[in-house]
Amino acid sequence: MRIVLTRRDDAPAWMALVSPLIAVALTLLSGAVMFALLGLDPLKALGVYFISPISDGWALQELAVKATPLILISVGLSLCYLSNNWNIGAEGQFVMGAIFGGWVAIATHGAANGPWVFPAMMLAGMLGGAALAMIPAILKTRLSVNEILTSLMLVYVAELLLDWLVRGPWRDPKGFNFPQSVMFDKEAQVMRLMADGRINLGTPIAIIVVVIAAIMMARTLKGFEIRLVGAAPRAARFAGFDEKRLTWTVFAISGALAGLAGIIEVSGTMGQLQPSVSPGYGFTAIIVAFLGRLNPIGCLIAGVVLAITFIGGENAQISLRLPLDVTRVFQGMLLFYVLACDAVLNYRIALVRTGGAAA
Amino acid sequence: MLPAPPLIEARTVVKRFGALLANDHVDLSVAEREVHALLGENGAGKSTLVKILYGLLQPTEGTLLWQGAPFSLRNPAEARQRGIGMVFQHFSLFDALTVAENVALALDGNESVARVSDRLAEVSRAYGLPLEPGREVWRLSVGERQRIEIVRCLMQSPRLLILDEPTSVLTPQECEGLFATLERVKAEGCAVLYISHKLEEVRRICESATILRHGKVVGNCDPRQESAASLAEMMVGSKVAPARHDRLTTAGEVRLAVTGLSLPSPDPHGTSLREVGLEVRAGEVFGIAGVAGNGQDELFAALSGEMLAEAAGTIRIDGVATGRLGINARRLMGGAFVPEERLGHAAAPAFRLSDNALASGHATNGFVQRGMIDRAATRVWVERVVKAFDVRKGPRDPEAKALSGGNLQKFIVGREILRNPRLLIVSQPTWGVDAGAASLIRQALIDLSRSGAAVLVISQDLDELFEIADRMAVIFHGRISSPLDTEGLRREAVGLLMGGAGFAADAVDEAA
Numbered sequence A: 001m002r003i004v005l006t007r008r009d010d011a012p013a014w015m016a017l018v019s020p021l022i023a024v025a026l027t028l029l030s031g032a033v034m035f036a037l038l039g040l041d042p043l044k045a046l047g048v049y050f051i052s053p054i055s056d057g058w059a060l061q062e063l064a065v066k067a068t069p070l071i072l073i074s075v076g077l078s079l080c081y082l083s084n085n086w087n088i089g090a091e092g093q094f095v096m097g098a099i100f101g102g103w104v105a106i107a108t109h110g111a112a113n114g115p116w117v118f119p120a121m122m123l124a125g126m127l128g129g130a131a132l133a134m135i136p137a138i139l140k141t142r143l144s145v146n147e148i149l150t151s152l153m154l155v156y157v158a159e160l161l162l163d164w165l166v167r168g169p170w171r172d173p174k175g176f177n178f179p180q181s182v183m184f185d186k187e188a189q190v191m192r193l194m195a196d197g198r199i200n201l202g203t204p205i206a207i208i209v210v211v212i213a214a215i216m217m218a219r220t221l222k223g224f225e226i227r228l229v230g231a232a233p234r235a236a237r238f239a240g241f242d243e244k245r246l247t248w249t250v251f252a253i254s255g256a257l258a259g260l261a262g263i264i265e266v267s268g269t270m271g272q273l274q275p276s277v278s279p280g281y282g283f284t285a286i287i288v289a290f291l292g293r294l295n296p297i298g299c300l301i302a303g304v305v306l307a308i309t310f311i312g313g314e315n316a317q318i319s320l321r322l323p324l325d326v327t328r329v330f331q332g333m334l335l336f337y338v339l340a341c342d343a344v345l346n347y348r349i350a351l352v353r354t355g356g357a358a359a
Numbered sequence B: 001m002l003p004a005p006p007l008i009e010a011r012t013v014v015k016r017f018g019a020l021l022a023n024d025h026v027d028l029s030v031a032e033r034e035v036h037a038l039l040g041e042n043g044a045g046k047s048t049l050v051k052i053l054y055g056l057l058q059p060t061e062g063t064l065l066w067q068g069a070p071f072s073l074r075n076p077a078e079a080r081q082r083g084i085g086m087v088f089q090h091f092s093l094f095d096a097l098t099v100a101e102n103v104a105l106a107l108d109g110n111e112s113v114a115r116v117s118d119r120l121a122e123v124s125r126a127y128g129l130p131l132e133p134g135r136e137v138w139r140l141s142v143g144e145r146q147r148i149e150i151v152r153c154l155m156q157s158p159r160l161l162i163l164d165e166p167t168s169v170l171t172p173q174e175c176e177g178l179f180a181t182l183e184r185v186k187a188e189g190c191a192v193l194y195i196s197h198k199l200e201e202v203r204r205i206c207e208s209a210t211i212l213r214h215g216k217v218v219g220n221c222d223p224r225q226e227s228a229a230s231l232a233e234m235m236v237g238s239k240v241a242p243a244r245h246d247r248l249t250t251a252g253e254v255r256l257a258v259t260g261l262s263l264p265s266p267d268p269h270g271t272s273l274r275e276v277g278l279e280v281r282a283g284e285v286f287g288i289a290g291v292a293g294n295g296q297d298e299l300f301a302a303l304s305g306e307m308l309a310e311a312a313g314t315i316r317i318d319g320v321a322t323g324r325l326g327i328n329a330r331r332l333m334g335g336a337f338v339p340e341e342r343l344g345h346a347a348a349p350a351f352r353l354s355d356n357a358l359a360s361g362h363a364t365n366g367f368v369q370r371g372m373i374d375r376a377a378t379r380v381w382v383e384r385v386v387k388a389f390d391v392r393k394g395p396r397d398p399e400a401k402a403l404s405g406g407n408l409q410k411f412i413v414g415r416e417i418l419r420n421p422r423l424l425i426v427s428q429p430t431w432g433v434d435a436g437a438a439s440l441i442r443q444a445l446i447d448l449s450r451s452g453a454a455v456l457v458i459s460q461d462l463d464e465l466f467e468i469a470d471r472m473a474v475i476f477h478g479r480i481s482s483p484l485d486t487e488g489l490r491r492e493a494v495g496l497l498m499g500g501a502g503f504a505a506d507a508v509d510e511a512a
């Protein structure tokens, strides 16, 4: 017996949209089973996970704060994945953005500084993320080094660099030896939008990025180039598109967006640099990108869905005494079901009996 | 005794793709040990029908009978178990694996590679199809790759062998080898269902034929009793005229000049260009003949700008050194290009026709304004190409892969010719195109040249070059012969050149 997958040529287009919905439904179903096995009331537990994060204004603000980095990063990753560039090091580019942007805040700390500080931090953050992302891009185009490995390994480089900085040169001298930087000045923090709650300027920025990316992919030649290079590289060369230059471009864009997410997170919600600045946004954004069909609007929706699992996880930790790892289980199941639904809908699956047939 | 029922029979088979009727109540019957031709224009529904017989597509309506008994096929594995083998036009082989590993993967058993390798050697010897089981596929020519697919089918002792346009990718010598194999296969008691647009070879090897037009059967005949012209007439429903070709009276100025072009192939198994020189003048069709794999791909890549020359001056368009310019810069100078490979090179399979029009025309056709795509303009352009070149397509703007092979070819040629280029470089312009459409494309190439463009045609089809070229040269091991006037040229002379006679001794040495 063996399993044979043959591609369906007649898969209708609406399947691409239905498949993530089925995946979400299956995830909820599996979650219910898991809670039942853990001896919890499945409905109540699912309520804590998926309803409580959207139940009131304060929770919705938290949701926006968590969804913002996921959306920013996943939009950039989608451009990479569509063009066959497998950047999976967004977590490191996020951290590098936090470091570069944080440096501006720390360097200007206490000095009389003006409204230019915050834009400068954002620019520096984007630069930092893009700079780190360019390393795998250049290695790929110049030396044909696999970008999956290099981009992933650079995550650890960035994390360790941050760890060293906040324990060493950038440690707050008045911080009782805690490994953290000084609190950023008010000018160096992202503007809050509401008096009560943490929603900040980052969320509208993410929405603007989504709109720009959606227009770019649907209407501009650049977007067409990205899709063509990924779908048919030889046809793209015939169209006169430069694959290597595009690799640089998409890595730079996705690195810059991850870096932007990093500095917004640090200056918006933490207000200082700490040894760890991300609960894994850079990796979760990979799930967001695929759940969102590598489409900017899709990433916006999927980013909210994944943000719910983050907050639901925190709530469940408090009210159900469940470990935070359950969040990871949900995210893993979601990715699994998305990919599985795609496979089942796009391929005909047949069990083929073996032995004897080849007489 | 009753006459034996046919080996396989299709009765009133209907296949719909949305609103399109690809097969409209088709009846087909193939007798035991018969070599049966399936003929029809591009898009007539031939590939669709044989995919149904191989279990790859499910019919919308109709029944299949095997030796008189109804049966159905859920997938190709069931077809193979029944003894139906199929060789596709585009092979599905893994380049990095060996011949034996590829065959072992495709067989429905779990035999060890070593055993498969033994059986493969045995079968290939028995049928006179030389194949080394241990060689990697990327080292093999197209003909050898096709041999793998044929041997794979033969290893399962088929009762019916289906071949979809097997010879359109083969050199004349390889075709002869294939015909000899089919003789053997038939002698072993296997029937053959054969699709081809080359009517002369159909007349030679097939005993009966079913002719499709617009998805319907329009006739059955014995091709040996027909002429190529009468077969073509049945397919199209009217007479097919050969391309009209006036003598070239005045060749214009030199439009494309190549001098001393040497270019190492980036592909380790490719052919490097050596000291290539040629001139194409405004107003003429210039042919490049040659056996596949002698540097045609590299020549196309160098002339189109997909691969840059080492020195700018080795390629000149209208006297301007363009060797270091990319393909879009050359398009802006009036160049247009049609590569050999339709799917994946000339067109992206999963992209709509309008997007494929955008791909080759974004620099020249005004489809893009300030970075923004004008979708309406691309769709209008598609409609113009479709009308001018009679491209039969189902929906308004289908994906390239939903077009039949020949109709896609008409689209990618038409897309370039309609731009009125000053220089057109086209490789295998009528690959897998039916007689009527081939004549349309050839006429368009001649007309383009007569309107003042320079046309360079790279083709393995000598008949085609003799029909349309004013002058031709032969490519051999990356070198190009001096040009010959087609008028008064003997085919034998070209044949000798294609075999390497007359080229510098060192070129022939490298061949050895």
Ligand SMILES: Nc1ncnc2c1ncn2[C@@H]1O[C@H](COP(=O)(O)OP(=O)(O)OP(=O)(O)O)[C@@H](O)[C@H]1O
Pocket (backbone or CB within 6 Å): A009, B017, B020, B022, B040, B041, B042, B043, B044, B045, B046, B047, B048, B049, B392, B393, B394, B402, B403, B404, B405, B406, B407, B432, B434
């Ligand atoms: N998967 C598909 N979806 C939609 N239409 C299709 C599909 N496959 C084939 N068609 C359409 O069905 C018709 C018949 O196509 P088919 O490939 O059988 O033609 P053909 O006779 O093999 O032509 P050719 O000689 O050009 O290969 C064409 O109009 C084609 O566009």
Ligand SMILES: [Mg+2]
Pocket (backbone or CB within 6 Å): B046, B047, B048, B404, B405
């Ligand atoms: Mg066909």
